[in-house]
Amino acid sequence: MDQLERLVTKANQGDKRALELVILNIKDLVYNLSLKMLLFPEDAKDATQEILIRVITHLSTFKHKSKFTTWVYRIAVNYLISYKGKLSSNFAMSFEEYGRMIDTGQSDQVAYTVNEGELNLLEEEVKVSCTQGVLLCLNELDRMIYILSELFGYNSVEGAALLNISSDNYRKKLSRARHKIRNFLQSKCGLVNESASCRCRKKIDFLIDLQLLNPERLRFAHLSKRSIDVVRKLQHLERTAAVYQSVPNFDAPQDLINRLKETLEVD
Template sequence: MRGKIEILVDKANSGDRDALESVILEIKDMVYHLSLKMLLFADDAQDATQEILVRIITHLSTFKGESRFMTWVYRVATNYLLTVKGKKSHEVAMPFEAYADLIDTGQSDLVTHAKNEGELLLLEEEVKVSCTHGLLLCLNEMSRMVYILGEILEFNSVEGAEILEMTPENFRKQLSRSRVKIRHFLESKCGLVNPGNACRCKRKIDFLVEKQLINPGQLQFARHSNRSIDLIEKIDAVHRTVAIFRSVPVAKAPKHVMKQVRKVVNAINF
C-alpha cells in the first residue's frame, strides 16, 4: 500500500516544490543518523548528509516505485557512504588490534576535565558513544554498513540485501562475520559489556580529551537526559553488545544542513 511519503514523492515529481521540501524533511534525520554511524564525526556526517539529500532531490524522478521509497533512499545513501572517505573518520580508522591498544592506554581514575557531577556524567556518556562507534571504523566500509543496517538499524537480510544490492545469503554471511568481530572485541575490552574488564568510560575521559578525540566544549553525542550508558546497566549481559549501539537515540540533522538543501530545492526549475 502506498504511504504518505510515496504520495509526496508523486507530487514532488509533478512540480510541487512544497511536496519536495516535505519529502526532504521526512528523510533528513534518517540520512544524518546513518551518515553519523558510518563516519563517526559530525562534520563528516553533515557534509555527507547534504550531498546525499542533493542527490535524492536531483534523482527523484528516477524513483519508479518498484520498491519502497525509504528503501530507495537508503540505497542512494549507502551508495554514497560506501565511496566517500570522511576526512576525520579516515584519519582515525584503525585495525582492531590498534584499537585494543588505544583502549588499554591512558586509563585514570582522576578526571580533571569535569568541574562538577553534571559535566562528569556528560563526558562519560560522550566517551561511551564515541568509543563504541569508533569501534565500527575497525570494520571495512562494506562490513561496517552491513553491521549498521542489520545489527543497529535491524533490517532483515532481505531488506538489507535489497538496499545494498546483494543476495540475502551474502548479507547474512557478512553480518555474521562482523557480529563476531564486534562481539569478541566488546566482550574482551568493554567494562559495560563485561564487568570483569578494566576499561570504564569515566577512566578514559582525560586521555581522550588530551588527545583531542573528544571536546568538552562541543559534545557530539551526550545529552543532559536519557544517557544511553545508564540503559546498558539494566540489560542482561547477553544483549549488551548490541545495546551498546542501539541505545543511542536517533541523531537529528543540524538545522544548517536543511538550510543549504533548501537552496537547492528553490533553485530547481520545474
C-alpha cells in the same frame, strides 16, 4: 500510496514546497545512517547533503515499486560504502590499534572536573563516541551490513537487496562482523564485560588530551537520558548489541537544509 509518496508525486510535478517537505521527512533518516557509518557529525552532515542531492536529482526515477524510504536507503547505503569522510578516514584504525588506544591512559580520578553533572555528560560522550568508533575498525561494507542489521533491524534478504549482493554473502559478512565486534567489546569494554578493564569515565582526561573529546562541544551526550545507564541494566548477553541500539537518534543539523536550499536554489 502514503502521504510521503504523494508528496514525491507532487514534487515530480514541479511543486517546490512538496519537494522541501519530502526532504524534511527523510533528512533525519539519512543523517542518522550517515552518522553511524562515519562517527563524526561533520562528515555525516556532508554525506547527508550529497545523498539528499542525489535523491532530489533522481527523484523522477522513483517508480513506487518499493517504499520511498527503502529507495532512499538504497541510495544512501551505496553512497556511504564508498564515501571517504575526512575525519572518519583519518581516525579509522585496526582493531589492534584501537585496542592499544583503549588500554592507554586510563585514570581512576578525572582531573578535568569533579562536578558530577559534567562527569555524567562526559562519560556518556566517551561511551557513544568510543563504541561508535569501534565500528570504524570494520571495512566499509561489513560496517554497513552490521549497522543495517544490528541497528536498523534489516534482515539478510532486505539488507542484501539494498547492497545488491546475495543474501548468503550478506549473512556471512554479518556473522563475521558480529564476531569481531563482540569479541572486541568483550575483551575491552567494561560496559559489556565487567571483568574488562576499561571504564568510560577513566578515559575522559586521556581523550581530552588527545583532542578527541571537547568538553565545550559535545557531539553525542544528551542531558535527558544516558544510553550508558540503559546498557548497565541489561543482562550480559544482551549488552553487545545494546551498546549501539541504546544510542538515541539525532536530528539533522538545521543548517543542512539551509545549505541544501542554497545548493539547489529551492525557495
